[in-house]
Every structure is written in C-alpha cells, then in structure tokens.
Amino acid sequence: MSISRRNFVKYTTAAAAGTAIFGCSHNDSVSKGSGVIMPKSGKRIVILGGGWGGATAAKYIKLEDPSVEVVMVERQEKFISCPVSNWVIGGFRTMKDITKSYDGLVKNYGVKVVHAEAKDLDAVNKKLMTTKGVLEYDLLLVSPGISYKYETIEGLNNPAAIEMFPAAMKAGHETVLLAERLKAMEPGGVVLLSVPPTPYRCPPGPYERISLIANFIKKYKPGSKIIVFDSNDGIVSKGPLFKAAWEDYYQGIIEYVPDNFIKSVDASTGRVVSEQGDIVPEVANIIPAMKANQTAFNLGLMSNEGDDWVRAYPKTFESYKYDSVHVIGDATHNGAVGGVPKSGYVANSMAKVAAVQMVRKLKGLDPVEPTYVNTCYSLINETEGIFVSAVYRYDEKIDRIMSVSGGVSPTRNALFGKHARDWATSIWSDMLL
Structure with a gap:
C-alpha cells in the first residue's frame, strides 16, 4: 500500500x-x-x-x-x-x-x-x-x-540518588518504582514532585501526574499531601484547567510552589534542597532538566x-x-x-x-x-479529562514549523476522559499494528 x-x-x-x-x-x-x-x-x-x-x-x-x-x-x-x-x-x-x-x-x-x-x-x-x-x-x-541532565542538581548524578529520586519520564523501572512507593507510603506522608525547566518531554505530563497522585492520596492516603516545586513561573500547559481541577478536587492535598528550582539532593538522608527551603519527603519524584x-x-x-x-x-x-x-x-x-x-x-x-x-x-x-498535528489528553482523576490540540504547517519563508490552529478543551468532563482512553488505544494501533 x-x-x-x-x-x-x-x-x-x-x-x-x-x-x-x-x-x-x-x-x-x-x-x-x-x-x-x-x-x-x-x-x-x-x-x-x-x-x-x-x-x-x-x-x-x-x-x-x-x-x-x-x-x-x-x-x-x-x-x-x-x-x-x-x-x-x-x-x-x-x-x-x-x-x-x-x-x-x-x-x-x-x-x-x-x-x-x-x-x-x-x-x-x-x-x-x-x-x-x-x-x-x-x-x-x-x-x-530524551535523557536527563542529572548534573544540574547537586548529588543526583549517581545510581543511588537516581534510585532514591526517580524521574519516571521514561516509562519502565522508574514508573513501577514510583507507583510502589506511593502504595507503600503511610497515611499522612508527604510526596514531593519537581517540574523541570522547559523544554522537557510532554509539557502537561508533570501536571497530570500531580493530579493523579493527588487523586490517589485522596482515596487511599488520608492526611497526606503532594508538594510541587515547579522550576517554571507557572503551569506550563493547560494551566487554568489544571488549577480549576485542583481547586475543586484537591484543596489541602496539593501545595504548588512555582519558580522554585531544586538545588541539591542527598540519597543517604532523602533530603531535597530547593531555592526556597529544604524537605525530607516520604516519596520524591525529582524530574531534572532534559536533553536529547x-x-x-x-x-x-x-x-x-x-x-x-x-x-x-x-x-x-x-x-x-x-x-x-x-x-x-x-x-x-x-x-x-x-x-x-x-x-x-x-x-x-x-x-x-x-x-x-x-x-x-x-x-x-x-x-x-x-503538515503536522498534536493532541494531548490529560486525566485529572480516573474518569475526567482535559486536552490541548494543534495543527502545524511548514512555513517555507522562515523554514520552521508553525501552529496554524488549535485550542484547549472548554472544561473537564468524563467524555474527554473517555476520549483519552480511546486515543491511547487508537494511536498504539496506528503505530504498531
């Protein structure tokens, strides 16, 4: 064909x-x-x-x-x-x-x-x-x-620290490790997630993860919370939609701190030092800056x-x-x-x-x-989703790919959550079958 x-x-x-x-x-x-x-x-x-x-x-x-x-x-x-x-x-x-x-x-x-x-x-x-x-x-x-710029965070560029503070932005061992640590955490524990500076893989990815960890905490770990240290000055993608969901569903569970870089980590103690203070969380998801x-x-x-x-x-x-x-x-x-x-x-x-x-x-x-396209769905709990989409064209005058149309979902709902699940099934088939 x-x-x-x-x-x-x-x-x-x-x-x-x-x-x-x-x-x-x-x-x-x-x-x-x-x-x-x-x-x-x-x-x-x-x-x-x-x-x-x-x-x-x-x-x-x-x-x-x-x-x-x-x-x-x-x-x-x-x-x-x-x-x-x-x-x-x-x-x-x-x-x-x-x-x-x-x-x-x-x-x-x-x-x-x-x-x-x-x-x-x-x-x-x-x-x-x-x-x-x-x-x-x-x-x-x-x-x-992608790979990670571990060297940008003091103490992270060694196997023990990478295991202690998994990034999990490349699906595999670290994905399982982070999921297991969340399940093993005692109620009342603190989860720390750091968002890397742009550019990084999947701009809304860390914020979807924040939402789903908060959803897990709400269901299974009463008294726990997730603290977010974002290297950027605000939510990078779908900001208003994520903020609205957090306000409606996760008050008292998500503590969001923008413009706060991770400076160093200590694998022996679990301590994480940021520009605005230090913390020893029960679970830490440290996502470093990225490169090819x-x-x-x-x-x-x-x-x-x-x-x-x-x-x-x-x-x-x-x-x-x-x-x-x-x-x-x-x-x-x-x-x-x-x-x-x-x-x-x-x-x-x-x-x-x-x-x-x-x-x-x-x-x-x-x-x-x-022409090129992008659609990115994010779940904010197990059923409801939001999305952003865009169509791009090659602009010969500037020799660059430029967005020509697109937008974000007007709100969150279960239909968009279903679309997210259908999208995954469809695109895996498109790639592999």
Missing part, C-alpha cells in the same frame, strides 16, 4: 480520527560479532529507536513503499508507552496495560527488528555500528528520545557545541550534520524545527512526514509540503 500525495494529510492525522535503544532479534540472520550483519541488497532505511517516532516511521515507510527494506534497532524487547504511564503511577493501570509487542510491525509490514544498542556511526560510509554488528544503510532515521538521549551525543549528531538537542530541517527532518541522517521526536531542537511540543503525538506526526520525505528522497523526488 502506497501513501499518495493526496492521502498524505489523511495519514498524518489518522490517529486523531481514532479518538471519537535498544538482546535478541526477530530476524534469525542476526548474529553476534563486529562485522556486517544482514547484508544490504536493495534500498534500506535503518531506524534507531523503537518508540513513538521510530515505530511509527517503520510502519509508514513500508506503507509508502513496501520495497524499501526497513531495519529498526531498539534495545527494549517490547514497546513501553511513556504517554499514559502516569495512569500506572496513579494506581489504576498496570505496566502490562502500556506494554505492547513489535510483532505487528514484523508480521504485517515486514519490518526487521534488531534488539541491540548503537555504538558508533560512520555517516560517510553509511554504517551504524551496534552491539550486534554493523548495519549498512542508504538513509538512517534516529528517534532516540545520550545516543545522539555519542553518535556525533550535535551540530553546535553546547547544544542539548539535535538540529534538523523541519520540512524533511534531515539533520544539520549529515544529509543521510534524519532525526525526529523529542530529541529535536525547537530552535531548528519550530515551536512544537515534545510529545508522543508530535513524534508520531513527525515520523509520518519523515517516512514520506525519506522514501521520496530515495526515489530522487522533491519533498512534499507537510
């Missing part, structure tokens, strides 16, 4: 309609060693990262041109969704609910999945070195996600010294550094691509654009004019 130019926008927005790096391998030819694995016989796109961007791109490249060989390199055996992981922390979903198989990509589209880690990149000779061996490519798509995943640095994808994010051209997502390497998702530099949030839906939308543009590039065709 090929995506025509006429259907380009339809596929880009397909998941929205549905709402009403890195083992073993799926491919037996992969073996241990440092030599070339899976020798290339035709046009090939290698994808590094099997998250929201990478998995979507793998599927949509094959939809655009089934003859292109797609090899996806991903460390994890299964896809674990960061969006919706707050529901696990809130106590009404499990990790099983947000963990999905890559088998649909393999069986339905012929995507080859290699569970390995990237070690190095030879962009001149178009070779990606992995822990399983060397993969040759014609084009490489990198969707590595360390893989992007290790592979030499940064074009400017001091950059924390990878610069890429927004029309095609070709990297500034190498014309054979495209970069999408949270790892991209907003100053280069434009003012889009670092969200799962944006990564999904970028992936569909990149899929079309990269296949056209292989065929020697000019890129098409792309």
